[in-house]
Amino acid sequence: MPTETVRLPARLHALAAMAALLERLERQPRSASAEQFRGVVQQIRELLVQAEGDESLPALLAIAPATAELYENLHYEHAGLCRSPLEDALNAELAASAAITAARGR
Numbered sequence: 108m109p110t111e112t113v114r115l116p117a118r119l120h121a122l123a124a125m126a127a128l129l130e131r132l133e134r135q136p137r138s139a140s141a142e143q144f145r146g147v148v149q150q151i152r153e154l155l156v157q158a159e160g161d162e163s164l165p166a167l168l169a170i171a172p173a174t175a176e177l178y179e180n181l182h183y184e185h186a187g188l189c190r191s192p193l194e195d196a197l198n199a200e201l202a203a204s205a206a207i208t209a210a211r212g213r
Contacts, residue, residue, distance in 0.1 A: 113166050113169075113170055115163050115166065115167055116161075116163055118158075119163055119164070122151065122154040122155065122157075122158055122167065123171075125147060125154060125174075126151065126167060126173070126174040129151060130171060130172070130173055130174075132144055132147060151174055152177065152181065
């Protein structure tokens with residue numbers, strides 16, 4: 108499995124380390140308690156707030172899908188699914204609408 112190397116400035120190293128931890132927890136869901144998982148997510152939220160507007164943040168989010176999803180959820184109220192490809196988001200919305208319509212028809 109190929110890995111991607113991204114050079115990040117020192118100011119994002121703590122966020123990158125926590126993002127890597129979150130990725131591991133996502134792949135091994137029973138490796139941490141709910142409280143530990145929430146703690147990791149809370150720390151990442153705080154680090155994301157500090158990194159807001161950093162020009163290197165998109166590169167980090169591109170290689171850390173769980174952190175990118177958290178970032179998107181934090182901004183959902185103002186930007187919707189701002190990091191999701193438009194076509195994928197549209198297809199998901201259309202599929203959800205079709206499922207709701209089908210369920211109502213039963």
